Structures are given as C-alpha cells and as structure tokens.
Amino acid sequence: MKKILVLLLLAVFGIYLADVLFSLEFGKQFFTDGVKDFYLTKGPLDLKVSNTITAIIVNFRGFDTLGEVTVLFLATTAMGGILYKKRHKVGARSVLFPSSQIVMAGSKILFPAIILLGIYVFVHGHLTPGGGFQGGTIIATGFLLMLLAYQDYTVSHKVLTIVESLAGITFVVIGLMGLIKGSTFLENFMPVGTLNNLFSGGLIPIIYIVVGFKVGAELTGLIYTALHEKD
Amino acid sequence: MVGSPILFVAVPLLAAFLIPLFGFIWKELVRIVPGIVLLYLLILSVSLYIQVLQDGTIVEQIGGWAPPWGINLVFSPFTGLLTTLMLFLAFIIWLYSYRFKNVDFEPSKKYFILLLMLVTGSIGIVLTGDIFNQFVFIEIMSISGYALTAFYTGRDSAEASFKYLIMGSLSSMFLLLAIILIYSQLGTLNMADIASKAHLMKPEFRVLALVFFIVGMGIEAEIFPLNGWAPDAYSQAPGPIGAAFSGIVVKAGIYSIIRVTFTLFDVEGTMQFLVLMGMITLVVAEMAAIKQDKIKRMLAYSSIGQMGLVLVAFGIGTEEGVFAALFLMVNHALVKPLLFLSASYLVFNSTEKSIRELNGLGKYLPLTSFLFALGAIAIVGMPPLSGFWAKWSMLTAAANSNMILIIGLVLLVSVVEIVYYFRVVNRIYFFKKEEDVEPKKPTINAMVSMIVLGILIVTIGFYPDLITSYLHEASESLLDKGKYIQDVLSAGQSIIQ
Numbered sequence: 001m002k003k004i005l006v007l008l009l010l011a012v013f014g015i016y017l018a019d020v021l022f023s024l025e026f027g028k029q030f031f032t033d034g035v036k037d038f039y040l041t042k043g044p045l046d047l048k049v050s051n052t053i054t055a056i057i058v059n060f061r062g063f064d065t066l067g068e069v070t071v072l073f074l075a076t077t078a079m080g081g082i083l084y085k086k087r088h089k090v091g092a093r094s095v096l097f098p099s100s101q102i103v104m105a106g107s108k109i110l111f112p113a114i115i116l117l118g119i120y121v122f123v124h125g126h127l128t129p130g131g132g133f134q135g136g137t138i139i140a141t142g143f144l145l146m147l148l149a150y151q152d153y154t155v156s157h158k159v160l161t162i163v164e165s166l167a168g169i170t171f172v173v174i175g176l177m178g179l180i181k182g183s184t185f186l187e188n189f190m191p192v193g194t195l196n197n198l199f200s201g202g203l204i205p206i207i208y209i210v211v212g213f214k215v216g217a218e219l220t221g222l223i224y225t226a227l228h229e230k231d
Numbered sequence: 232m233v234g235s236p237i238l239f240v241a242v243p244l245l246a247a248f249l250i251p252l253f254g255f256i257w258k259e260l261v262r263i264v265p266g267i268v269l270l271y272l273l274i275l276s277v278s279l280y281i282q283v284l285q286d287g288t289i290v291e292q293i294g295g296w297a298p299p300w301g302i303n304l305v306f307s308p309f310t311g312l313l314t315t316l317m318l319f320l321a322f323i324i325w326l327y328s329y330r331f332k333n334v335d336f337e338p339s340k341k342y343f344i345l346l347l348m349l350v351t352g353s354i355g356i357v358l359t360g361d362i363f364n365q366f367v368f369i370e371i372m373s374i375s376g377y378a379l380t381a382f383y384t385g386r387d388s389a390e391a392s393f394k395y396l397i398m399g400s401l402s403s404m405f406l407l408l409a410i411i412l413i414y415s416q417l418g419t420l421n422m423a424d425i426a427s428k429a430h431l432m433k434p435e436f437r438v439l440a441l442v443f444f445i446v447g448m449g450i451e452a453e454i455f456p457l458n459g460w461a462p463d464a465y466s467q468a469p470g471p472i473g474a475a476f477s478g479i480v481v482k483a484g485i486y487s488i489i490r491v492t493f494t495l496f497d498v499e500g501t502m503q504f505l506v507l508m509g510m511i512t513l514v515v516a517e518m519a520a521i522k523q524d525k526i527k528r529m530l531a532y533s534s535i536g537q538m539g540l541v542l543v544a545f546g547i548g549t550e551e552g553v554f555a556a557l558f559l560m561v562n563h564a565l566v567k568p569l570l571f572l573s574a575s576y577l578v579f580n581s582t583e584k585s586i587r588e589l590n591g592l593g594k595y596l597p598l599t600s601f602l603f604a605l606g607a608i609a610i611v612g613m614p615p616l617s618g619f620w621a622k623w624s625m626l627t628a629a630a631n632s633n634m635i636l637i638i639g640l641v642l643l644v645s646v647v648e649i650v651y652y653f654r655v656v657n658r659i660y661f662f663k664k665e666e667d668v669e670p671k672k673p674t675i676n677a678m679v680s681m682i683v684l685g686i687l688i689v690t691i692g693f694y695p696d697l698i699t700s701y702l703h704e705a706s707e708s709l710l711d712k713g714k715y716i717q718d719v720l721s722a723g724q725s726i727i728q
Contacts, residue, residue, distance in 0.1 A: 020435050024415060031431075034418020038300050063293045063302045067355075067367035070244060071374055074348055078378030081341030161251045168248030172241055178295070185237040187295035 048192040049201040054126045058204045062186045065207070066171060068133075069214055073168060076218045076225075083225055099149045107149040114142035122212030126201040132208040136215025143220040147227055160221045167214035174203060174210075234275045236291045236306040236358055239314060243268055243351040247344050254340050261336075265343045266325045269350070273318040280311040284704060288718045290360070298360065298719050299424045305360040305719060308708040312557070312701060313357045313486055316564055320478040321350040327572055327680040328471040342382065342469075349375040349475055353483035360719055362413065362495075363420045365487065366406050369451065372480060373399040379472045380464045391463035398460045402450035409443035412436055423719035426494050426712060434498075441498055444491045452484030453535045454542065455512035462519075465531035466584065470575025473527060474568035477534040482560060485538060489545055494712050505546030510640060512539030517644050521651045524585050526574050529651060530567070533610065536644070537563045543637060544625045551628035553706035554699075555621070561698065562609070562621040565691075569684040570606040572677070573599050577659070579671035586655055591664035599673055600659045602685045607652040609688045612645055617691035 043055035057065055121128075122135025146153050178187035186203075193200035246268045253260040283289055288307040292298065306314070324346070331342060352372025359365050377399065381392030410420070416432045417425055429437065449457045465473045492501045513536050520532035537559065544556035576599050577592055578584045593600040605616070612622035622645070629637040673681070691698060708714075 017439070020439050023433075023435075030416050031418035035300050035420070036418060042300075059294060060296055060301055061294075061363070064364055064367050066244065067364070067371060070247070070348065071367070071370050073248070074345065074371060074374045074378070077341050077344055078374065078381075081338055081345070081378060082381050082384055158255075162255075165248050165251045169245060169252075172245040172248065176241060176245075179235070179237065179241075182295055184292045184295045185235075185241060186293055 044195055046192070047188070047201055047204070048195045048197075049126045049204055050196050051126055051128065053129075054131055054204060054208070055201070057131070058126075058207050059186075059188060059202075062175075062207065065211070066175065066186070069168065069171060069211060072215060072218050073164065076164070076221050079222060079225055098151070103149050107145045111142050111146055114145065115139055118142065118212070118216065122208050123205065124198070125208035125212075126204045127196065127198070132211025133215050135208075135212040136217075137219060139212070139216035140219030140223060144223050147223060155220060155224050157221070157224070160217045160224075163217040164214055164221070167210045167217065170210045171207060171214070174207060178203075234279065236279065236289060236304045237293065238275060239272055239318075239354050239358060240304075240351060242272060243347050247347050247351075250340065250344050250347075254336070258336055261340045261343055262329055265347045266322070266329070268347065269318060269322040269325055273315070273322050276311070276315045276318050279306060280308075280315050283308055283311050284701075288708070288715075290719050299419055299421045302364045303360040303421070303719060304358045305715070306358060307715070307718070308701075308704040309706070310357050310486075312705040313482060313560075314354050316561060317350060317353055317357070317479045317482065320564060320568055321346075321475070323568065323680045323684060324471045324475050324478075324572075327474075327677045328469070329676045330674055331469070331471070338382070342379070345375045345379050346472075346475065348372075349379065349472075350479060353479045356483040357486050360422050361420050362410050362422060362425070366403070366410060369406065369448075369483075369487075370403060372483060373402070373451065376464070376476070376480060379475075380468045382469055382472070383467065385467075387463075388467035391460070391467035395460040395464045398450050398457070402447045402457075405443045405447035409440045409447065412440045412443070421719070422490070422495060423716045426496075427716045427720070429496050437496055438498055441491065441496050441501065444495075445488060445504075448484050448487040448491070449508075450484075451480065452488055452542075453481055453512075453538050454488075454508055455515050455535070455539070458512070458516075458535050461535055462528045462531040465534070465571075466525060466527035470571060473530070473575070474571040477530075477567040477571060478564045481534065481538055482564060485541055485545075485560065488542075489709070493545075493709060494715055502546045502548040505542050506634075506637070507546075509539045509542030509544075509546055510637070512536070513543065513644055514539075514640070517647045521647055523651075524587070525583070526578055526586050526589065526655065527571070527584055529586065529655070530570055530574060533648065533651075534563070534567055536648070537567070537610070540625070540641065540644075543641075544628065547628050547632050547634065547637075549628060549632055550706055550710060551624070551631060553709055554702050555625035555628045557702045557705055558621040558624050558699075561702070562617045562691075565684055565687055566606050566609045566618060569602060569681060569688065570610065572681050572684070573603040573606065576671060576673045576677065577603060580669045586658060588665055588668050589655060590658050590662035590668075591660075592668075592670055593660040595664065595670040596672065598678065599681070602681050603659065604656045605685050605688060607656050609692070611648040611652055615689075615692045617688050617695070619692065620695040 039056050039060055040052060043049050043052040047055050047059055049055040118135045118138035121130040121138055122132045125131030143155060175186040178189055179185045181189040188202040190202040192202045246264055250261055250264060253264060283306055288305060291304040293302045331339060348371055352368045352375060355368030356365055356372065359368060377392050377396045380395055381388050413425060414420060416436050417428050419425060453461045465476060492505065516532045516536035516539060520529050520536060523529040523532060541556050541559045544552050544559055577589050577596065581588045609616035609618040612618040626638055626641060
C-alpha cells in the first residue's frame, strides 16, 4: 500500500515535471538581453580568445574555475585522509597481477605520447576544444597505464603534493596579482596578443597550464591511493 | 581601504594550498596557520562590517567584469553579520581542536585543510552574488563535510558519510536543475539581475525553480523530510565538526533558502510554505530528540528543531519576524557549538556516547558540566540567557502578526525541549557516576574556547541591546530587495561607462 502511494506521488510529480520541461522547447530563445551576447563579442574582441568557452570558464567566470579546482583538491585530500590508515607501505599494493610482455612494452612507447597529448591539450586550451581539466586527465591516464603495466612503478607522493600545492598557489597568486595590478581579483593584467596565436588571451593560457598540472597531479594521486588501498 | 571581501575566499584557499608545503618544513605550522588565517579574517570581517554600517553595501567585482557578466561578492549588513559570526565560530572551533590528533601528523593535516575549506565554502555561499558561484561553494562546503564526517574511518562513520554523500549529491542535482531552468528563461546567473527580471519568467518555471532550490538547499539546511543525514553525521563526526555543522554549515543553508525566497523570487504563498515546513520540522525533530539515548544524536535533533524555528520566524515575513529569526540564528550559533563542544568532552572516553554515561559527572568535570548546563538553559530559552530574548522576540513577532497557532506550538515545543535537556542536566548533577566511566579533563585551549562562548551567552542575556541594533540593520538590509538590486547592478554600470 505504501509503495503504491509513493509510486502515485512520484507519478504526479513526474507528470508535472514533464509538462513543464516539455514546454521548455530546446533551441528556442526565451530571453533577449542575456549575458551571452556580451561574452560572444568580448571574448574574441577584447580578450583575443578564439575558444569562447575557454574565455567564459577562465576569464569571465574564472572564480568558478578556482572553486572547481578546489573541489578536486578537496576530493583528493579527503580520499587521502580517509584511506590513510588503509594504505600499504611504499611498494606494496592491492592490485597484483603480472601484465603481459605486450602491455609492458607498449605502455613504454605510449606513455610519452600520452603525456605529450595532455600537454598539447592544455597548452592549446584557448585555441582548440579542451583545456586544463581535459589535459590533466589525459596525463593522469598516462600514469594509470604505467601503474597497471608495471607492478613496481611508483610515483612519489611528496612530488605530487608539491606540484599540486604549487599549482594551486600560482592560481591564487595570479588572482591576487590582478587585485594588486588592476582593481579586481583574477583580472587580466597581461597583454592579450593577437587572435589565434599561441601567445594570446593574456592570463588564460597560464591559468590553464596551472590547472593542467594540478589536475594531472591530483588524479594521479587519486589513482595511486586507490591502487594501494588495503581491502 | 581595510581590505576587500574577496580576501575571505582567496586567503583561506591560498592557505589550504600552502599547508601541505608547510608540513614539510615544520609540522606545527599545519596547526598554527589555519588559526592565524581565521583570526586575520575575523578582524578583517569586523572592520569591514563597521565600514559597511556607515558607508553602505560593498559590491566586489571579480575578473574586472561588471555584475551581470562577471561574478560579484556582496558584503551587506546582512551577509557581513553572518560572515563575522561564522568566522568567529570557526576561530573558536580551531582553538578547541588545536591539539586534535596530535599523535598522527597526516590525518591532522587533512583535518585542518578540510576544516578551513568547510568554513570558506560556507562564507562563499553567504557572500556570493551569483547562483552558479554559490553552487560551487556549496560543493566545496559539502565535500569537506563528507570527508570530515568519515574522519574516524570506522564502519559507522563511513555509513554516516555515505548517507550524507548521497543526500548531498541529490541536493547538488536539484540545485543545478534550478540553475539551468533559470538560465534557460532569463539568460543570466547574477542574483540581482535574476531578481529584477524574475517577473519575466513563466509562473510554472518560477515555481519549479523555487521548488528545486528549496529541496536542494533544504538538504543542507536540515528541513524535514530532507534531514535524514544529519543525526548520523553529527554523531559520527569528530566533536568540533558537529559544532561546525550546527554553527556554520546549517546557517549557510538557511541563508541560501532565505536569499532565494526573499530576494530572487516573490512567489505567492512561499512564506506560508516556509512557516508550514518549519513547524513540521520543529515538531518532528523535537519529538525525535526526546526519544534519543545518545547525547550527540539528541543534540543533532535539537539542532534540526531550532532550524525549523528559524524558518518559522523567517516565514512570518515582517521586519520583526526576520529580526527574530536572525536573533535565533545568532543564539543557536553560539549555544549549540557550546553544547557540542562540552558534550564531546563529557563522553570523551566512552564508546557508546549514551546519555547514561553522563551520570554524576558534575563532580568530576565541574566546569565542563556547568557550561553544558548553561548551554541547555540558553537553548530552551530560560531567562536571563540569550535564548530567552531570541524566543521572546520570536513570540512577539508572531503575536503582532496574529499567528496564535505559532505561539502555542512554540511554547509547547519549548516544554518538550525543557524535558529532554533537563533530563540530561539532572543526570549530570544528581545521579551517581557509572563505574566504568573515566572522565577526561579538557585541554586548556578547549576550556578557553568553551568559556568564551559561555561568557558571550551570558553577556547577550544580560545586555541584549549589544547586538539588537546590528540585527535590525541586517534584517532591514535583507528585506530591502530594491536596494540590493540597485547596489549590485549600479556598481557595474558606473564602471562600464
């Protein structure tokens, strides 16, 4: 009886929700003076950034990105803190299986290529699709491949912590420099260059490189912690 | 120029990223730095608050873009009051937990980073003027919350944390849906801009967005029936974190609901809805509290009940009602942490943490027991402590709006509160101590932090006028929606031209 009631309630709610959402008519424009036109014109014109999404994420709403970077940092910290007691000593790990010769040899060739691709993606974040988060994730997959292929492959936790911290500090310091040099936090204080050049967009490439390092280090740390968890 | 509101977010973030590096240099720095940061921010917050009361709201732009396009922080008499309150509590909690996990370096490092971020997230929620930015801060706050709940890495704390995680993820999803709905209709994310354009939204979208918001934030603000995570999280988290949840996190949740209902949308009947939900929360939570035999669960349910009371007071909708709600919030933010902090020393060595184990501790831990009793008297609203004035202003506000039912209910619930709090106080002072209980003396820093809270409660009780003028300023600033919109949007226009 109780279940039927719950189902009925959910059905009523669902019908209402569907009714409202279907009347949303995706693709149709509801508003005239939203903020999007401002972004679309200011992005290429003032900031000289051809990838408008990057301009929005890193410049117009850069504060959100700082927050998202912090969220990832916290997730890593949390995982490290919770799994702390369950961690094996250095070298020992929970996933123990020998990889085949093909995987071991192949990953050695692929590893530099993956890292290079990751770096390419975050360095060109303001020109092509992608950016710091994507590039960092690609780098972390490279380390994941190495960790899976070689049982004795280790990453220094200390180095990861230092990279992660320095990247975070750089982001905040860049923001504070904006406050000192300009008048507001995270304000662009560097020359913007010309559209479609590698050196363009002012602070955007720098912030994305920093984010790339940070995300790469953090995700690698997460994978490493999870691999070394006791059951 | 003393500083700008952005420092409330930037400095703790910088500190959080620096703490792991400090750990390599000198381990004690990991404990000291958060305290210095919190003290600095507290001083900054007080001086900014004084400046705001004289010169009016500060609107801080970020990234050099004016409000509808960029993100902004708003330091008004209302948000400033909450920021100062949160920072004060954060400093007290830091002081209390200074020697926390002294033997283990790695967990204590994480603990201080997460505590700092929990506070930063809550302050960000209060200060920001942008709904998506608020969402980001909610994420920061709740992820630190999940981690701190699971801090003791036992089976129960993992379960509590998992429960909180599931509820919190649901909350994020609802908030994101609300934000998407609003953006699809108005094309803006700035709160002031939304508030000035909200009438352009179709009514069904407006109602749906509001419902999603209230459900999403209701989870953080512990409104019934969305508060299933709270008692578990409060009782499994370390003692100071329980205090931080009740004093800081919940306040941020309430703030968000209030901002959305008072400023963003004025949908007909929202106030009645707040009163109704508040009353249900109040009654259910107090009924549950009286049945608990674990001290921290009892305090958690009492905390939920108090939040219901705050919602009822906000729902009255008049200036008096908002004033009473703020008074209740301040009172709860000072008293509940005191109760949590003293209770966690009273049950320090026990595994069950049940009320039975508090028997007769009055003789062994006289000062801690006294502070607990003081908190209990303040929270039920007995004169001459701060709780009395808070409840009194709430009852007058209700009486002036002819809401007789609320008065009756609040008085009835107060009786229930008296029963379960005084049952505990009675056990502490007039029962014989259990054989197997070993009392643990609080450390000096913990004692100091509890005594500061105790002194504040007594002072406000005898001189309520010390804070009422600030509360009046804050409630006026909350209710004056036109001024909020004008403050935020005009600051932008002058820069553009």
